[in-house]
Amino acid sequence: MIVADKKPIEEIIETVKPYDRILVLGCNECVTVCEAGGKKEVEVLASALRMHFIQQGSKKNFDERTLERQCDHEYLEEIRDIMDNYDAVLSLACGVGVQFMAEKYHTTPLIPGVNTCFLGATEKRGLWTERCQACGSCVLAHTAGICPISRCAKRVMNGPCGGSTGGKCEINKDVDCAWQLIIDRLRDLDRMDEYEIVTPIKDWSTERAGGPRTVAREDVQV
Amino acid sequence: MQFRRRFEAGEFTCLVQIDPPKGTDVSTMVDGAMGVKGIADAFIVPEMANAVMRMSSLGASVVLRNNGVDAVMQVSCRDRNRLALQGDLLAAAACGINAMMVVTGEDPSFGDHHTAKAVYDVDLGTLLKGISSMEKGRDMAGVELSGAPDFLKGATLNTCLRGADREVELDRMKEMVDAGVKFFITQPLFEFSMTQPFFKTADNYGAKIIPTVLLLKSLGMARYMARNVNYVNMPDAIVHRVLKASDKVRECTRMARETIEAVKKEGFAGVNVSTLGWEHKLPEVLGVMDGLKG
Numbered sequence: 010m011i012v013a014d015k016k017p018i019e020e021i022i023e024t025v026k027p028y029d030r031i032l033v034l035g036c037n038e039c040v041t042v043c044e045a046g047g048k049k050e051v052e053v054l055a056s057a058l059r060m061h062f063i064q065q066g067s068k069k070n071f072d073e074r075t076l077e078r079q080c081d082h083e084y085l086e087e088i089r090d091i092m093d094n095y096d097a098v099l100s101l102a103c104g105v106g107v108q109f110m111a112e113k114y115h116t117t118p119l120i121p122g123v124n125t126c127f128l129g130a131t132e133k134r135g136l137w138t139e140r141c142q143a144c145g146s147c148v149l150a151h152t153a154g155i156c157p158i159s160r161c162a163k164r165v166m167n168g169p170c171g172g173s174t175g176g177k178c179e180i181n182k183d184v185d186c187a188w189q190l191i192i193d194r195l196r197d198l199d200r201m202d203e204y205e206i207v208t209p210i211k212d213w214s215t216e217r218a219g220g221p222r223t224v225a226r227e228d229v230q231v
Numbered sequence: 232m233q234f235r236r237r238f239e240a241g242e243f244t245c246l247v248q249i250d251p252p253k254g255t256d257v258s259t260m261v262d263g264a265m266g267v268k269g270i271a272d273a274f275i276v277p278e279m280a281n282a283v284m285r286m287s288s289l290g291a292s293v294v295l296r297n298n299g300v301d302a303v304m305q306v307s308c309r310d311r312n313r314l315a316l317q318g319d320l321l322a323a324a325a326c327g328i329n330a331m332m333v334v335t336g337e338d339p340s341f342g343d344h345h346t347a348k349a350v351y352d353v354d355l356g357t358l359l360k361g362i363s364s365m366e367k368g369r370d371m372a373g374v375e376l377s378g379a380p381d382f383l384k385g386a387t388l389n390t391c392l393r394g395a396d397r398e399v400e401l402d403r404m405k406e407m408v409d410a411g412v413k414f415f416i417t418q419p420l421f422e423f424s425m426t427q428p429f430f431k432t433a434d435n436y437g438a439k440i441i442p443t444v445l446l447l448k449s450l451g452m453a454r455y456m457a458r459n460v461n462y463v464n465m466p467d468a469i470v471h472r473v474l475k476a477s478d479k480v481r482e483c484t485r486m487a488r489e490t491i492e493a494v495k496k497e498g499f500a501g502v503n504v505s506t507l508g509w510e511h512k513l514p515e516v517l518g519v520m521d522g523l524k525g
Contacts, residue, residue, distance in 0.1 A: 219338055
């Protein structure tokens with residue numbers, strides 16, 4: 010899923026200042042799972058903003074709404090008839106949702122309420138870690154299901170660098186060396202012979218070279 | 232040192248764009264440069280133009296300097312992060328290079344290493360700000376330098392734009408000048424009708440424009456550029472002139488010479504001559520630049 014983190018309240022206060030009628034808009038998908046932009050976070054943030062501006066003697070209206078998804082035309086249409094009631098939307102969706110909202114409601118200012126961080130997983134409640142950088146050319150079949158692109162600080166493709174010590178990365182002793190994890194798992198899978206195969210130079214053209222990417226599937230288009 | 236001195240003295244300067252070799256053999260580049268030594272004030276050395284891998288601009292610039300000619304080095308945001316860019320700039324300054332250009336660099340997908348990963352750690356504005364900081368003795372992290380570089384800074388400019396695109400380019404030009412750019416090298420120009428707003432802006436902000444004069448090589452090249460290169464304004468008259476000529480190469484050379492003379496008459500700060508690999512033609516193209524030898 011897309012992992013996001015809450016923006017500091019001070020930053021949000023500054024960005025909503027120019028507006029009086031604000032819709033705080035949550036998303037029921039990834040940002041709900043990572044507890045940054047779901048219905049609960051919308052309620053907490055809207056309450057905090059109301060309290061702040063009341064204390065400041067400023068009359069502002071913060072309404073709350075949470076859509077099933079903000080990265081989908083269908084769900085964004087659900088708020089079309091109420092959009093005229095607002096000077097701005099404070100979206101707690103990921104960057105995709107915020108941009109999709111901006112494209113759909115061209116004349117309404119959009120304010121992001123979260124920082125979109127990475128593609129990751131929930132390790133445990135309150136801890137999300139990166140697993141994928143969407144490079145567009147998956148190598149997991151050859152790396153024991155552990156991604157050297159997203160989990161190695163240097164994105165090296167053929168074994169650990171000289172900074173790997175005791176299974177940890179040189180950037181931080183709390184960070185596992187991705188290549189140590191790969192080697193350990195290859196060994197457990199009895200596939201260490203695959204480690205000897207030199208990975209050819211990486212094709213980064215599927216990542217970001219050439220600008221924003223598109224996936225076009227004619228077989229599913231209507 | 233000649234280019235910077237002459238440019239800052241307000242004299243008309245003659246630059247020549249020369250590609251570094253794709254390999255270690257610098258003889259073609261050096262021979263090309265030697266052919267117009269004393270006529271060209273400096274050689275602009277592109278940093279892997281069109282994302283085609285070649286010897287770096289820094290390396291080739293140093294080679295040219297070691298052969299007694301002045302070089303304008305390019306640094307590109309595409310291939311280097313802020314550490315590498317600053318490191319190269321320090322090296323360039325230590326090797327006596329005193330003029331440079333900042334370029335964004337074309338995407339790797341345009342070049343011969345289309346699966347390469349681009350860097351783009353910093354944009355041009357940030358890089359220029361960083362260079363200004365370095366010139367004041369501190370790197371981009373604010374750490375004190377032991378010896379500061381000092382460059383005459385340039386950038387590229389596209390004068391072949393209309394409407395809103397032109398306004399954006401004029402704004403970009405102003406931002407660049409604010410960030411320390413003193414000269415702008417244009418795309419190849421065959422006539423100057425669209426340069427006026429840029430000329431005026433440069434004048435107002437204390438920068439100078441140096442048009443690029445491109446030596447056409449064939450009718451096919453002229454036609455291709457007219458049809459496919461949207462950042463170049465290729466007048467029909469030019470294509471027609473090449474079409475009518477019995478000796479097309481001679482006619483193209485004559486046209487390049489005439490355009491150089493026109494650049495001078497139009498009051499530009501200098502000219503940048505590009506022959507795209509036909510460096511052996513440089514003496515002929517530059518031979519009539521009376522009064523430029525300096």
